[in-house]
Amino acid sequence: TRTYEDHDVGDFAIDISACPAIFPTDAVKHAFKASCKKWMDGERKDWQLGKLTTPRRTAGGEWRAECRCMDCAECHAGNGTVLQFRATPEEPDNSNVLNVRLTVMVSGSCSGTPRKLKSDAVDRPSTTLTRRCVMQAVESLSQSKESVTPTRVARKIAARGDAELITNPSSLRYLARTCSKKAGVDDCRGQDRRQKQQIARSVSKQEWDLYVQANSGNQGKICFAAALPSGSFVLTLPPILDELCALHSAGALPRLYLGADATWKVEADDFT
Incomplete structure (x- = not known):
């Protein structure tokens, strides 16, 4: 049995107009889950959260769900930090927006051991921390209107004092490409350049x-x-x-x- 402590509180306004509500509680469940995801996305620069459980309703009418830290090896295995979301949204009226006050509770702590990515694929696997640094570098290059290349990403990471995170060049190229695609940024690969050349x-x-x-x-x-x-x-x-x-x-x-x-x-x- 886990013991939770107060961690944070957030207020969210969720559009429920597109929610396919069959039962009266469906819209509330949708708004609650969307609020949880928004809070998790807001924490993305500090740590990676995932494995959000299916929202459930207690006998007292409170909605709850849990997620866990994905950065640490122990947390990913369920033996570290776990966050619990709680909320009691109002029943939807004729409005298409449902306001949710989300209470975030925390249990456990992080071990600090970074989780390796594809540890069986390379000799020196990157970690979730490397992936987050690559994503931040891609966003920085995009904001400054620079093309995203593995070399520029590595320079951005090294300039922040995190050069030790670059342990595998192949993994860095893969992360730079996938993070660019997720962010909707041109990674300037050869095929794209050839298509743009006159x-x-x-x-x-x-x-x-x-x-x-x-x-x-x-x-x-x-x-x-x-x-x-x-x-x-x-x-x-x-x-x-x-x-x-x-x-x-x-x-x-x-x-x-x-x-x-x-x-x-x-x-x-x-x-x-």
């Missing part, structure tokens, strides 16, 4: 094949290493490679590291 000039397949063939050697500015019938291609930039070789021979460049996110803007022979 076509500079159309060429026939014969013209394209001749162009690829003419630039398959190492004499020009570009050199096609592969070109597929679908239109995808891989090319190198011989002048840059020659310069790197010269630097290496002079001892100025002992090693060269190329990362997956390394990007340079280079213009060569109408290619950018």
